[in-house]
Amino acid sequence: MVLGQEVTRPRPGPPFAWHDGAWRLAFPRPEADRFEYLIGVDGSFAPDPANPLRAPGPFGDKSVIEWPEYAPPAWLHSIADAGPIERLEVRSRRLAARIDVLLYATPEPPGPGAPLLVVHDGPEYAEYAGLTRFLDAMSWEERIPPMRAALIQPIDRNETYSASALYAGALMRELLPQIARRAPHGKRIGMGASLGALAMLHAQRRHPKSFDGLFLQSGSFFRQRWDKVESGFGRYRRITRFVGTVLGAATAERAVPVAITCGTAEENRANNRAVADALTAQGYAAWVAEVRDGHTWTCWRDAFDPNLPALIEAVS
DSSP states (O other), rough: OEEEOOSSSSSSSOOEEETTTTTEEEOOOSSSSSEEEEEEEETTTOTTTTTTOEEEEEEEOOOEEEEEOOOOOOOGGOOOOOOEEEEEEEETTHHHHTEEEHHHHHHHSOOOSSSSSEETTHHHHHHHHHHHHHHHHHHHHSSSOOOOOEEEEEEEEHHHHTTTTTHHHHHHIIIIHHHHHSSSOOSSEEEEETHHHHHHHHHHHHHSOSSSEEEEEEEOOOOOOGGGTTTTTHHHHHHHHHHHHHHHHHHHHHOOOOOEETTTTTTTTTHHHHHHHHHHHHTTEEEEEEEEOOOOHHHHHTTTHHHHHHHHHHHH
């Protein structure tokens, strides 16, 4: 029996030990106020049957420990709902694919010059982090202007979101123009988590006019020197080459406001801070906000307020 977790190495691990008639494990509390985990038996992982608290995710529920210091964001208690959604299919010749996009609009109808939030892994953001519900709540509180969001469903995310020049070109020249025809807009903000955040920064660096601001959460900003443990990932070298160009650049063709959020218990915390420092030195109005959590949808959800409204204000 082993502990399945993503805050320390090895993972999965460490193993439980049989002691006094029970399987036991002493695991130090991470630098976090909540902790998601699974229990592994004979290579199969499942939630802890002795713990009823769950966190949903695209790969199934996980068990959760919440310490007394943790409190969910206040906006979850608002009367806002998930907001109306319109479905759009976007065709890409470059990717030889049809991509599903969900179009959201705030309760107050946005005009043609309203901001547009373009979201990688968008449907999962809506389902597991309550993004459209958050936007509804912020709209009712008049903390964001009337706006739209385009929630992009990924295709082969490990390939397209890993600093792919092909995907960045398809996003700029095919996806965004087709979205704009259905959802005319003004300023455009790119948003993503993990590899989705990496892909948004990569798109903005290759096509500086693509986005007027970036909301990047727990970016997979792997570095060759520090992240050899990730070298088994298929596009590891492509990612490290791109991150190296960001960290090594003295200037940027077009600097935009950037909000970076990250969990205090994440392995890539230092990488996110390094990217933020580099962007700031290149003229970006960048800031980092940390949440006492790990690499989870709840961490990303809990970082929305106040950072996403602040970024939208900075861009508008």
